[in-house]
Amino acid sequence: MPNVSLRDLTETDRERLHVWRNSPDVAAYMYTDHEISRTEHDLWFDGLAGNPRRRYWMIELDGQPVGLANLADIDLRNRRCAWAYYLADPSVRGLGVGSYIEFWMIEHVFGTLGLNKLCCEVLAANRPVWQLHLTYGFEREALYRQHILKAGQYEDVIGLGLLARDWPALKPAMLARLRAKGFSVT
Ligand SMILES: CC(C)(COP(=O)(O)OP(=O)(O)OC[C@H]1O[C@@H](n2cnc3c(N)ncnc32)[C@H](O)[C@@H]1OP(=O)(O)O)[C@@H](O)C(=O)NCCC(=O)NCCS
Secondary structure, three states: OOOOEEEEEOOOHHHHHHHHHHHHHOOOOOOOOOOOOHHHHHHHHHHOOOOOOOEEEEEEOOOOOOEEEEEEEOOOOOOOEEEEEEEOOEEEEOOOOOHHHHHHHHHHHHHHOOOEEEEEEEEEHHHHHHHHHHHHOOEEEEEEEEEEEEEEEEEEEEEEEEHHHHHHHHHHHHHHHHOOOOOOOO
């Protein structure tokens, strides 16, 4: 059974995240894919602490760091936020870890944080990922045309959203899906 957990970032993650974010296996799916300098990375990393609009977690598989998950634009006035994640090493993709994180994040945002809406944006070309969000009950809310200029090409972006009111009806099927992938979830 895959043992997936999320923990807060620590100083020991600084270097690892710099390497991951610059790797082609991650940068390809992000909005920016220029080589991030150590100075730029340090500015970003140092800015995470004490930013109430953002939260970051290290994703671990069997105790080993494998990826990053985050909340952004946490908006307590409108009770919504956005999220994103990646698994750095392609060899740990396709094992169900992403599905588990998706479930965990939805539960965290609606349960622990008590927010009303969870949003995300995905490059339209990254079809498996926006498809994965749809499977978990997100609805496609927007097509932002030529929204991102990446490697000299304009890329479309798909905006998705999930409402807290819809989650209870969706959750049993998602739990069943995770159990079928070998996770012990309640
Ligand atoms: C997105 C990501 C975290 C998903 O995690 P994962 O552990 O690979 O996902 P899972 O193994 O839980 O797969 C979930 C479903 O998506 C499908 N899927 C995942 N990646 C796929 C791919 N590249 N091509 C086709 N299907 C894919 C799986 O078949 C599975 O479908 P199923 O539930 O019907 O069996 C991971 O693929 C990743 O890090 N991708 C690169 C970064 C990225 O795109 N992040 C999102 C940016 S918004």
